[in-house]
Amino acid sequence: xxxxxxxxxxxxxxxxxxxxxxxxxxxxxxxxxxxxxxxxxxxxxxxxxxxxxxxxxxxxxxxxxxxxxxxxxxxxxxxxxxxxxxxxxxxxxxxxxxxxxxxxxxxxxxxxxxxxxxxxxxxxxxxxxxxxxxxxxxxxxxxxxxxxxxxxxxxxxxxxxxxxxxxxxxxxxxxxxxxxxxxxxxxxxxxxxxxxxxxxxxxxxxxxxxxxxxxxxxxxxxxxxxxxxxxxxxxxxxxxxxxxxxxxxxxxxxxxxxxxxxxxxxxxxxxxxxxxxxxxxxxxxxxxxxxxxxxxxxxxxxxxxxxxxxxxxxxxxxxxxxxxxxxxxxxxxxxxxxxxxxxxxxxxxxxxxxxxxxxxxxxxxxxxxxxxxxxxxxxxxxxxxxxxxxxxxxxxxxxxxxxxxxxxxxxxx
Ligand SMILES: Cc1ncc(COP(=O)(O)O)c(C=O)c1O
Ligand SMILES: Nc1c(O)cccc1C(=O)C[C@H](N)C(=O)O
Numbered sequence: 001x002x003x004x005x006x007x008x009x010x011x012x013x014x015x016x017x018x019x020x021x022x023x024x025x026x027x028x029x030x031x032x033x034x035x036x037x038x039x040x041x042x043x044x045x046x047x048x049x050x051x052x053x054x055x056x057x058x059x060x061x062x063x064x065x066x067x068x069x070x071x072x073x074x075x076x077x078x079x080x081x082x083x084x085x086x087x088x089x090x091x092x093x094x095x096x097x098x099x100x101x102x103x104x105x106x107x108x109x110x111x112x113x114x115x116x117x118x119x120x121x122x123x124x125x126x127x128x129x130x131x132x133x134x135x136x137x138x139x140x141x142x143x144x145x146x147x148x149x150x151x152x153x154x155x156x157x158x159x160x161x162x163x164x165x166x167x168x169x170x171x172x173x174x175x176x177x178x179x180x181x182x183x184x185x186x187x188x189x190x191x192x193x194x195x196x197x198x199x200x201x202x203x204x205x206x207x208x209x210x211x212x213x214x215x216x217x218x219x220x221x222x223x224x225x226x227x228x229x230x231x232x233x234x235x236x237x238x239x240x241x242x243x244x245x246x247x248x249x250x251x252x253x254x255x256x257x258x259x260x261x262x263x264x265x266x267x268x269x270x271x272x273x274x275x276x277x278x279x280x281x282x283x284x285x286x287x288x289x290x291x292x293x294x295x296x297x298x299x300x301x302x303x304x305x306x307x308x309x310x311x312x313x314x315x316x317x318x319x320x321x322x323x324x325x326x327x328x329x330x331x332x333x334x335x336x337x338x339x340x341x342x343x344x345x346x347x348x349x350x351x352x353x354x355x356x357x358x359x360x361x362x363x364x365x366x367x368x369x370x371x372x373x374x375x376x377x378x379x380x381x382x383x384x385x386x387x388x389x390x391x392x393x394x395x396x397x398x399x400x401x402x403x404x405x406x407x408x409x410x411x412x413x
Contacts, residue, residue: 010383032364090237100167206307233280355400
């Protein structure tokens with residue numbers, strides 16, 4: 001018998017009041033905030049205001065009047081607060097992929113040589129991280145950049161005197177396994193290498209201490225747990241230790257020391273501003289700025305505590321079902337060792353995921369046969385876990401997932 005008192009868990013939840021600041025459809029249980037966060041009401045209002053009042057009314061004057069020109073640093077400073085960095089170490093711009101290109105090149109420029117040319121990463125890293133290294137490798141040649149891939153468990157021991165940087169994602173997008181960034185940073189530094197972290201699945205959902213952990217460079221997105229909307233600009237962190245010699249090859253005019261002098265020669269801005277390339281996407285950057293307000297009165301320790309409780313409760317509820325042995329948990333079984341998601345392997349994962357979505361439970365499928373449930377502590381409720389498991393139980397007992405409509409897979413999953 002299921003002993004969990006979901007209603008009591010919701011009553012005792014110190015973050016319960018945050019749900020009402022989001023627009024969420026009544027008939028939906030949204031367990032996909034690890035792919036695209038929900039819409040905060042303030043973001044909808046801010047986008048409307050930026051478009052109608054600032055752009056519509058104040059037109060080009062807005063660059064100064066509404067400080068559009070400084071949004072990347074203003075927003076970067078707010079993100080810095082959530083990832084344990086100094087305000088001048090983070091800037092909001094571009095996508096994770098583009099920011100990775102900049103930091104991979106910056107790391108090669110800082111410590112690389114023909115002898116030290118390996119970017120060490122994990123086989124199961126998010127593909128864009130690996131593609132970006134492969135891109136640098138093919139441009140610079142293998143004398144300057146060589147991608148080496150190992151399993152997550154081998155990462156610490158694989159660092160050696162040939163390593164330029166360890167490139168690791170804190171929370172694995174497939175399995176949800178969490179890596180110890182501090183330990184990786186120490187292992188990298190012990191060999192004279194640098195540490196690059198991808199925070200896509202951790203920023204906004206767990207405490208991160210980039211300065212304390214001595215991470216050298218980091219990237220992350222704002223459209224997952226930071227709830228800034230589809231394609232909202234990403235962020236990049238460069239430790240102050242590297243500011244004086246910072247150099248990256250995407251020398252756009254916004255990263256110039258004096259962009260509005262329109263000089264023909266590039267001269268880089270000082271510090272983190274050098275990571276800028278072109279004109280910031282103002283409307284979506286205002287969305288990021290507004291979305292960050294959702295974190296004003298919460299601590300990330302509280303967010304992490306609820307996240308662990310949500311994953312634990314979901315896993316406990318699923319394990320109590322008589323069909324649970326068909327679902328193989330591929331996430332770590334201890335909540336501390338995973339991010340805010342649970343992934344299960346099942347031969348019919350795709351079809352089950354579609355059947356859940358049709359019944360209002362949004363999870364996602366990852367090839368080859370994984371179903372992922374992401375938990376966003378600012379808006380998910382324990383009673384949603386209860387309802388989702390009941391719906392899943394119905395799908396499994398009626399075999400509703402065996403539906404010919406799901407023989408063909410959609411492009412975005
Ligand atoms: C770990 C990780 N890194 C990078 C990305 C992609 O980032 P972007 O699309 O901003 O380049 C994602 C998800 O899209 C991701 O999960
Ligand atoms: N960025 C995405 C997109 O533009 C479309 C669909 C999904 C995404 C994602 O963020 C995928 C995500 N990084 C993942 O962990 O699978």
